[in-house]
Amino acid sequence: MKKKILKIVAGFFVVLLIIDVIASFYFYDLAINRGPKDFLSGNKDLEVSAETMEVLLEGGWRDWVANQEFEHIEMTSRDGLLLQGYFLEAKEPTNKLVIAAHGYLGRGSDMGLYGQYYYEELGYNFFTADSRGHGRSEGDYIGFGWPDRLDYVDWINALIEKLGTDTEIILHGLSMGAATVLMTAGEELPDNVKLVIADSPYTSVYDLFSYQIKRMFKLPPFPFIHSTSIVTNAKAGYSLTEASALKQVKKAEVPILYIAGDADTFVPTEMAHELYENTNSKAELVTFEGANHGESFVMDEEKYIQVLNKFLEDNLDR
Secondary structure, X not given: OHHHHHXXXXXXXXXXXXXXXHHHHHHHHHHOEOOOOHHHXXXXXXXXXXXXXXXXXXXXXXXXXXXXXXXXXXXXXXXXOEEEEEEEOOOOOOOEEEEEEOOOOOOHHHHXXXXXXXXXXXXXXXXXXXXXXXXXXXXXXXXXXXXXHHHHXXXXXXXXXXXXXXXXXXXXXXXXXXXXHHHHHOOOOOOOEEEEEEEOOOOEHHHHHHXXXXXXXXXXXXXXXXXHHHHHHHHHOOOOOOOEHHHHXXXXXXXXXXXXXXXXXXXXXXXXXXXXXXXXXXXXXXXEOOOOOOOHHXXXXXXXXXXXXXXXXXXXXX
16 A cells, blocks of 8 residues: 555656656747747736837837948857847947847847937937847847846947947846846946946846746746756756846946836836845936836836936946
């Protein structure tokens, strides 16, 4: 009888292990493997107002992007991927440069939403890139900011070489791009990088996936996120635990402005608070009432620009 019970228990755990292995490959393909992500369609956590959606999809900034003559720049990453970047030289000479990082499933041109203001109103040079696994850049997986942080370090150095050693750099990221610039901030950076703006960032990929697996699939993080992390490490070269903006901001030396919507349910606002509270360098956190994920600029552009300008004035050389 005892042996029979042991066999049943052992069989039960074998079945659970098989389910876990299958699930980990499923979640890798679902979230990290390059390709369409149908699971985001109809996701209530990403619902925004009709007015916001209209601006994002058909706003005048898209015409602005289409009408600019971006210089196309290519760079080979440290692990051999050909990455695509886009540089727009300011109308008048300036040493100010914005490097903008886009969100999950986006592309560099999406950051024209912010680039139009930096370029037209502030007169800055503007650069953006397709992150690995996105747009025209190579890569068969999405890095969620972790391998990308080194790509951005290399973009920074290449642009300083192009524009001159007096270049002052602002890093501005949205969502996954916000986590990317925060992860970049934890690396050894040239003094040219003056500040970071992180709009709707997550603390770590592990935290984000743990939150989403509970919210979207009603599953516990353990063991599924842990096994998915093992698969990610094997296939993409990084683990979900090491991909941490939280750990990186504890090493940051540049001022960081955190922006978050207080109605963000896709990347909970609490993550921005946790990042802010753990930032080693000078930091500010501004929340936007009623804004969902990545919606702050469109919902209250006047306040956003006011906050942005104040932070720039306080942290850039005149």
